[in-house]
Amino acid sequence: MKTALTIAGSDSGGGAGIQADLKAFAANGVFGMSVITAVTAQNTQEVRSVQNIDPAIIRDQIEAVFDDLPVDAVKIGMLSSADIVRTVAEALKKYSPELVVLDPVMVSKGGHHLLEQDAIQALKEQIIPIASIVTPNIPEAEVLTGKRILTQEDMKEACITIKTLGCRTVLLKGGHFDGPPHDLFFDGEEFHWIEGERIITKNTHGTGCTLSSAIAANLAKGASMLEAVKQAKQFITIAILHSLSLGHGHGPTNHFYELYQKANLKNSRY
Numbered sequence: 001m002k003t004a005l006t007i008a009g010s011d012s013g014g015g016a017g018i019q020a021d022l023k024a025f026a027a028n029g030v031f032g033m034s035v036i037t038a039v040t041a042q043n044t045q046e047v048r049s050v051q052n053i054d055p056a057i058i059r060d061q062i063e064a065v066f067d068d069l070p071v072d073a074v075k076i077g078m079l080s081s082a083d084i085v086r087t088v089a090e091a092l093k094k095y096s097p098e099l100v101v102l103d104p105v106m107v108s109k110g111g112h113h114l115l116e117q118d119a120i121q122a123l124k125e126q127i128i129p130i131a132s133i134v135t136p137n138i139p140e141a142e143v144l145t146g147k148r149i150l151t152q153e154d155m156k157e158a159c160i161t162i163k164t165l166g167c168r169t170v171l172l173k174g175g176h177f178d179g180p181p182h183d184l185f186f187d188g189e190e191f192h193w194i195e196g197e198r199i200i201t202k203n204t205h206g207t208g209c210t211l212s213s214a215i216a217a218n219l220a221k222g223a224s225m226l227e228a229v230k231q232a233k234q235f236i237t238i239a240i241l242h243s244l245s246l247g248h249g250h251g252p253t254n255h256f257y258e259l260y261q262k263a264n265l266k267n268s269r270y
């Protein structure tokens with residue numbers, strides 16, 4: 001069985017972070033492993049508090065996994081502080097994983113900062129260059145490039161700028177624009193629009209986490225980068241379409257809808 005490792009924060013509400021990543025790995029048929037960078041007290045409405053994990057323990061988790069287990073792909077999510085960014089970068093350089101998906105998580109849906117301001121430069125200098133793909137949403141791409149993104153032409157320019165930071169490819173997600181959520185993939189030579197249709201729902205907690213983890217799972221299974229992205233877009237679209245109205249805020253997406261359909265368990269409560 002192929003494997004994927006997520007390096008991210010824990011979401012007690014289960015819709016984003018490590019919990020979403022492991023569910024997306026399972027739903028996409030790879031064995032999931034985790035390195036926890038921070039613990040958030042979180043639900044569908046808000047992030048109440050954050051406890052960063054001691055960088056030494058983060059390094060130990062990464063070493064414990066790589067020293068023993070095969071890692072076919074890595075997904076990186078919430079890194080929280082500059083110290084954690086540096087620790088993860090150093091530890092990953094030791095093992096040089098081939099396939100690294102970076103979701104540059106900065107702010108939660110409810111507006112809570114999940115990456116400290118002084119960590120952004122470290123992320124740009126130390127993590128982006130080791131990424132096979134970086135998957136910012138529009139606000140994150142604006143922070144990374146220092147430019148407003150208002151049009152599809154701006155999205156193209158942002159992809160080019162982010163690529164110059166040293167990653168192999170970029171997927172700029174269009175979910176934060178009004179209108180259809182078209183994402184833009186750039187491999188340094190060609191642009192590909194990964195088109196979507198907007199689903200009207202408030203249950204979009206953890207969409208970025210789920211998408212990036214599905215990309216990592218597809219890469220682990222041997223897909224090309226573009227194919228991994230296209231399949232992951234289909235997966236997140238179905239997960240949003242059948243999202244779960246749990247909690248009082250932004251509910252989680254449904255990672256297992258497709259699996260239940262395939263298993264013909266149509267009467268399941270999903």
Ligand SMILES: Nc1ncnc2c1ncn2[C@@H]1O[C@H](COP(=O)(O)OP(=O)(O)OP(=O)(O)O)[C@@H](O)[C@H]1O
Pocket residue numbers: 016108109136137138173174175176181182183196197198199200201204205206207208209210211233236237240
């Ligand atoms: N309402 C929607 N309907 C269909 N697709 C959507 C919708 N909202 C987001 N998407 C898609 O979901 C994926 C994740 O995009 P989004 O821009 O929401 O990421 P994000 O802001 O990083 O997510 P999060 O921070 O919630 O984890 C993208 O492919 C985007 O186009």
Ligand SMILES: Cc1ncc(COP(=O)(O)O)c(N)n1
Pocket residue numbers: 008009010011016017018040042077078105107108109110114204205206207208209
């Ligand atoms: C631990 C963790 N990681 C990532 C997110 C981003 O997800 P969202 O933007 O949907 O709040 C989050 N809320 N919590």
